[in-house]
Structure formats: C-alpha cells, structure tokens
Amino acid sequence: MRNLTESNLTDAVLSKLAGPQDVRFKQIMTSLIHHLHAFVREVEVTEEEWLEGIRFLTRTGHFCDDQRQEFILLSDTLGVSMLVDAINHRRPSAATENTVFGPFHVIGAPEFGNGDDITAGVPGEPTYVRGHVRSIDGRPIADAIIEVWQVRPDRLYDVQDPEAPGMQLRGKLKTDGEGRYAFWTIKPVSYSIPDDGPVGDMLKASGRHPWRPAHIHFMISAPGYETVVTHLFVEGDPYLNSDAVFGVKDSLVVDFQAHESGRAPDGKSVDKPFYTVHYDFRLTRA
Amino acid sequence: MRNLTESNLTDAVLSKLAGPQDVRFKQIMTSLIHHLHAFVREVEVTEEEWLEGIRFLTRTGHFCDDQRQEFILLSDTLGVSMLVDAINHRRPSAATENTVFGPFHVIGAPEFGNGDDITAGVPGEPTYVRGHVRSIDGRPIADAIIEVWQVRPDRLYDVQDPEAPGMQLRGKLKTDGEGRYAFWTIKPVSYSIPDDGPVGDMLKASGRHPWRPAHIHFMISAPGYETVVTHLFVEGDPYLNSDAVFGVKDSLVVDFQAHESGRAPDGKSVDKPFYTVHYDFRLTRA
Numbered sequence: 123m124r125n126l127t128e129s130n131l132t133d134a135v136l137s138k139l140a141g142p143q144d145v146r147f148k149q150i151m152t153s154l155i156h157h158l159h160a161f162v163r164e165v166e167v168t169e170e171e172w173l174e175g176i177r178f179l180t181r182t183g184h185f186c187d188d189q190r191q192e193f194i195l196l197s198d199t200l201g202v203s204m205l206v207d208a209i210n211h212r213r214p215s216a217a218t219e220n221t222v223f224g225p226f227h228v229i230g231a232p233e234f235g236n237g238d239d240i241t242a243g244v245p246g247e248p249t250y251v252r253g254h255v256r257s258i259d260g261r262p263i264a265d266a267i268i269e270v271w272q273v274r275p276d277r278l279y280d281v282q283d284p285e286a287p288g289m290q291l292r293g294k295l296k297t298d299g300e301g302r303y304a305f306w307t308i309k310p311v312s313y314s315i316p317d318d319g320p321v322g323d324m325l326k327a328s329g330r331h332p333w334r335p336a337h338i339h340f341m342i343s344a345p346g347y348e349t350v351v352t353h354l355f356v357e358g359d360p361y362l363n364s365d366a367v368f369g370v371k372d373s374l375v376v377d378f379q380a381h382e383s384g385r386a387p388d389g390k391s392v393d394k395p396f397y398t399v400h401y402d403f404r405l406t407r408a
Numbered sequence: 409m410r411n412l413t414e415s416n417l418t419d420a421v422l423s424k425l426a427g428p429q430d431v432r433f434k435q436i437m438t439s440l441i442h443h444l445h446a447f448v449r450e451v452e453v454t455e456e457e458w459l460e461g462i463r464f465l466t467r468t469g470h471f472c473d474d475q476r477q478e479f480i481l482l483s484d485t486l487g488v489s490m491l492v493d494a495i496n497h498r499r500p501s502a503a504t505e506n507t508v509f510g511p512f513h514v515i516g517a518p519e520f521g522n523g524d525d526i527t528a529g530v531p532g533e534p535t536y537v538r539g540h541v542r543s544i545d546g547r548p549i550a551d552a553i554i555e556v557w558q559v560r561p562d563r564l565y566d567v568q569d570p571e572a573p574g575m576q577l578r579g580k581l582k583t584d585g586e587g588r589y590a591f592w593t594i595k596p597v598s599y600s601i602p603d604d605g606p607v608g609d610m611l612k613a614s615g616r617h618p619w620r621p622a623h624i625h626f627m628i629s630a631p632g633y634e635t636v637v638t639h640l641f642v643e644g645d646p647y648l649n650s651d652a653v654f655g656v657k658d659s660l661v662v663d664f665q666a667h668e669s670g671r672a673p674d675g676k677s678v679d680k681p682f683y684t685v686h687y688d689f690r691l692t693r694a
Contacts, residue, residue, distance in 0.1 A: 123649050124656045126487075128494045134654060135487035138616050147613055150457065153450045155486060157443040162491050164439045171436065172483070172492045179479045183469005193465045197458070200441060201412075201421035205448050206458045208414045327433055330424050363409050368420060370410045 132159040178320050185319040189281055191225040195321040198222055198367040199330075213348070216258040217406045221369040223351050224339065226279040227271060231292040237388050239306040240293035246275045246308025248396040249378065250386050251354075254301045255342055255403045262301025263405060266344035269294050270305065272337070277313035304388065309378055309397050310336040312361050325366065332366050335359035337374075340403070347405040354401055376401055418445040464606050471605040475567055477511040481607040484508055484653040485616075499634070502544040503692045507655040509637050510625065512565040517555060517578040523674055525592040526579035532561045532594025534682040535664065536672050537640075540587045541628055541689045548587025549691060552630035555580050556591065558623070563599035590674065595664055595683050596622040598647050611652065618652050621645035623660075626689070633691040640687055662687055 126134050135155055139148050161167075167175070185192035197203045203222045211220040234240055255266040271292045273279050280290040297303050317325060317332040325332050337353035355362060355375045362370050378397040386392050412420050421441055425434050447453075453461070471478035483489045489508045497506040520526055541552040557578045559565050566576040583589050603611060603618040611618050623639035641648060641661045648656050664683040672678050 123651070123654070124661075125658055126490060126494075126654050128491065128498075131487050131491050131494065131654065139614055143615075144613065150451050150453075151614065153447050157447040157450075158486060158488060159491055161439050161443040162488060162495065164443075165436050166495050167436075167492050169492060169496050172489075176477070176479045176483065179465070180469055180472045180477070183466055183472060183479075186466045186469060191462070191466070193462045193469075197462065200444060201417050202444060202448060203458075204412060205414065205417050205445055206453050206455060208412075208417065209448070209452050210455050327430065328425055328437065329429075365409070368409070368412050368417065372411055375410075 128163070132156070135159070178324075181320045189284075190316060190319075192316075192319050192321055194225040195315055195319075196324070198224065199315070199321055199325060199332075201368050204368045207351075211348070213406050214258060216404055217348075218342075218350050218352060218403045219371045219373050220350060221352050221371060221374060222367050223341075224367070226273075226281060227269070227339065227341070228281060228289065228292060231269060231271065231294050232289055234293045234295050234305060236295060236298060236302065237304045237306070238293070238295075240270060240291060241306070241308055242288065242290040244274050244290050244308065248392055248394070249307050249309045249399060250304070250388065250396065251307060251338070251399045251401070252302070252304035252387065253399075253401040253403065255297045255303060255344070255405065256301055257347070258404045258406055262297070262299075263344045263347065264297055264299045264301055266297040266301065266303075266342055266347075266405070267294060268297065268303050269339075269341040270307070271339045272307065272310045273313045275308065275311055277311060282316070306390075307338065310338050310356060312336045312359055315366055330366065331361075331364065333361045334365055334367060335361035335370060337369075342403050342405065344405060346408055348408045350403060350405060352403075354399065414449070418442070421445070464610075467606045475570075476602060476605075478602075478605050478607055480511040481601055481605075482610070484510065485601070485607055485611060485618075487654050490654045493637075497634070499692050500544060502690055503634075504628075504636050504638060504689045505657045505659050506636060507638050507657060507660060508653050509627075510653070512559075512567060513555070513557060513625065513627070514567060514575065514578060517557065517580050518575055520579045520581050520591060522581060522584055522588065523590045523592070524579070524581075526556060526577060527592070527594055528574065528576040528578075530560050530576050530594065534678055534680070535593050535595045535685060536590070536674065536682065537593060537624070537685045537687070538588070538590035538673065539685075539687040539689065541583045541589060541630070541691065542587055543633070544690045544692055548583070548585075549630045549633065550583055550585045550587055552583040552587065552589075552628055552633075552691070553580060554583065554589050555625075555627040556593070557625045558593065558596045559599045561594065561597055563597060568602070592676075593624065596624050596642060598622045598645055601652055616652065617647075617650065619647045620651055620653060621647035621656060623655075628689050628691065630691060632694055634694045636689060636691060638689075640685065 182192045255263045280286040314332040336356040343349040468478045566572040600618040622642040629635040
C-alpha cells in the first residue's frame, strides 16, 4: 500500500476495511468513504477549501454544548434529518406523518393531567388543544403518552434561556380510556433557528433564511405502536412554504380557530380571545 | 416546499441553493448535498446510527484545541487528505512528490544555518541530512526555504507535550548559492497518531492500527516554484506498507546509511554511531 494516486487511493482506503467483524459498520464506512472521495474528486476541492471545511467542522463542534447541538442543526438544515426520518418511518397513508425531532426536546418534562395548562406561566394567546389518539383502523388508544414542547413567544425555547426559572411550555400527558387528550397552552410563534454560528453562516452564504413556521412538537408513544414524532403547524404561517429544516407536511398544518373571550370547550371561562385546535393522531402497529 | 418525501427531498434542498452569488460555493454545496443524501439512502441510516454520527462529530469537535486537530486526523485516516493532496499537486514525474501535511506543523520554527543541529538537545541517534534543491531541469535553486519537523524518540511531537521546554526537532533553513542544504538531527521513529479519541475508536472498529512509518517532514518553497510538502521515510520501517494516513511513496523512502563513530561528511567528529541521508528535491515552476 504505497504510491497511492488519484486513481487507486479510494480502493486502498476501502481495502483497509477488510478486517472488521461488524458487517453493518463495514457497509456504512464503505458507502461513506465512497461518497466522501467522490465529492472531493467531483469538485476538485482545493487545499484552502479543505482547510475551510476542517475549520467549519471544528467550529461546529465547538458550538455544541449541553444547550446547543450545532451538528443537529446542520443535519436539519441540509435536509439530512428529514431524509433519515422519511427512510425510517414509511407508514400507511392513514397514519399520522412524522416530522423532524429537532434539538430542543428535554427528557423529564413535567407530567400533567388532561385539560391542564402546560405554559408554566408564560404569557401568550390561550390555546386549547384536544383530540384523540387512535390506531389507523380507528380504535382509541388508552394511556398513550403524549409529550408536548414548544417555543416561547420571545422565540426561544426554555433551554435556550439560561435564566428560565425551570421547564416551560413542556409537558407529558396520557390519553384517557377513550383515547382522548387535551391541554391548554399558548399559540406558538414562528422562530429563527440559532443562526449566530457556523450553520447560520452556511444559511447566509446559501441565501437562505433561518426561520421555521410556528408549531407545537408532539411525541406520542403507546405499547405495541410505532412512536410518532411530529409537529402541528399553524395554518397561515408565512414560513410554511420555506421551513429552514424542510419539515412541513399538509397533513400536519392545522387551523387555530379564533374565539372571542368566553366559555371554552372544556367549560372554562376565558377572559380574553383564545384559540382552539382539534387534532386526531393515528398510530400504526409497531 | 411541503410534503417532502424520500423521492423529492434532495431536489428540494438543492433548489434552496438557487440564490447564492458565489458560483464555487454553490458547486461545492450541490455536490456535498448530493453525496450526503446518496450515502443516507444507500445504507438507509437508522435513527440510532444518525445519532451515533452526530455524537461522533461532536466528540471529534470537542477533541480539537490548540494542540490537537481531530478533524484533520479524521481526514488523514479516511484518505481524504491524500486525495486532496493528489488532486492539487499533479506534477511531472521528475518533480519531488508531495505527501500529507499532517497536523503537527508549527508556524515560527527557529531559523538555522546550513549544517546546524535542529534537535534542541533531544537525544537520539545522530543523523546528518544533506542534498540539493533543484528545478526539474536540474538547475540549483538558491535561497529556497526548507522547513523541517519530526517526532521525538518518545513518539510525541513537541506540541503534544505540554511540558516541552520549547520548539524541538523543528527548524527553518535556506539553501546556499549552489542550492545545497544540510542539517543534523536524530533518526526519526515510527509513531502512533493520537488514538485516544474518536478517530482512534474508528480505527479500532475498522481493525486498523494507528501507526505511521518513521519520517522527517519537509516543506520547501522558493519564489516562482510550487511549494513541496513532503516527508522522507526511513527505508526498512515496518509500517511503510500500512501507513495509517496512506502517505508513503517509493520516491520518498530513503536509505539512512549507518556509520561507526568517527568523522562525518561535514568534517565533524561524532563519538557514537551515526547516520547519513542524501536527498535532492526537485521543484516545478509555479
């Protein structure tokens, strides 16, 4: 293995994978090396461009900490996350579609009962979200776990604010015996993904904006069913057709119905205008 | 741009590059996105594997600091560095071949006169290296700048040792009016690239060793000529056929001639066995 040139270098690198026991690892590395080398050949990367790439990756790594995951943002904005999502969740059309998980989910969100308020006191336009979780043949799924998370009206998630008093606009609910769920929140706003780092620079250089249309995140799981990771988007949002992370699907865009102050569907009296959302999730068998 | 699926997602991401002014940036990003998505499709990356990839890149970034460049190691061990090198240095066969630059070069190495000792007191087997720098048609190149750097006998570069008293085994020389250069150093040893990080894990999983055959790094530049970045390897080294970074070329493997203690070619009296190396570098016009 000497005198490697443009013509034989890729084969030489691949031949080094002759050893490993793990067939899947070998398959992944073979494809990765093939495509990485093909990319370098195709555009004939210069040394300065290579160094720029090294610097970009290093900076991206240095931006990652407990609160920020710049490599996930990179994957999201290059459409890789949605592609992985699509490949891993090929569902019958009757099932609720997945969309991107994103980097803002937190383990250990507070538990709520149906009809509770998950805002933790964050002010905004009151919104009552309710519906069913069912199997694709229409049977209600009881005790399904519903995790919900969303951005604050200041366009930050609680985890992006070191001064947040605790978890905000996050919660864990359970469907009742008839598969019903309900919670009070506030109407979500569109927001910019963090764009003060290398991913923001990449977007700028690409002539792209960093905005995502307003949405509420959902993760719904029940024994025997495939977990759904998805959003509900707000109909009418200006970014629905240009989501920075390519996540919008028509089936997930919902009407936030506006109401005058008064009595809400759960009987609660609301002293200012509010919204209601109705959405039924449909899960496939695992 | 909604309802993106496996079949139309890549085109949607590429269509976002419609804007940028920089033609080269667009060309690079187009090829990169194509190959990245093709890789994900080809092996059908699972969500757990995707997350493992995110973790790997993050860890690689976190290993990078002023002393360590893990992304360069990754590029080196995947053969990307040598491929970029080959593409950017297509030279006539009479010219000295390039090899990988590596992450251990330091700007501002001490300047030496011809015949000086660059070891900074690091003990080892004395080695006298000498030769000419010429153009490929044989004319001597005067005042060519020669930068030299090499690993210590403990298999670390000075920059890898926070307790190193200063620069060791590094120097900057200049050819004389007849294109000659000469310096004293010690015989280099084979060494392991840093393998306590993610790149080491990748090598282990691939069944690969992290060793490089013994070599001295050279960077030779002269006005009007293409800079040569290369090594001289030690004939007989056990790792010449399995260099972890794919850098060995026969034309760069040289005989370290062994001598009994006595008078060296420069007239110096050496009180223990020593080596001599003779190598002429040939530069092409820029």
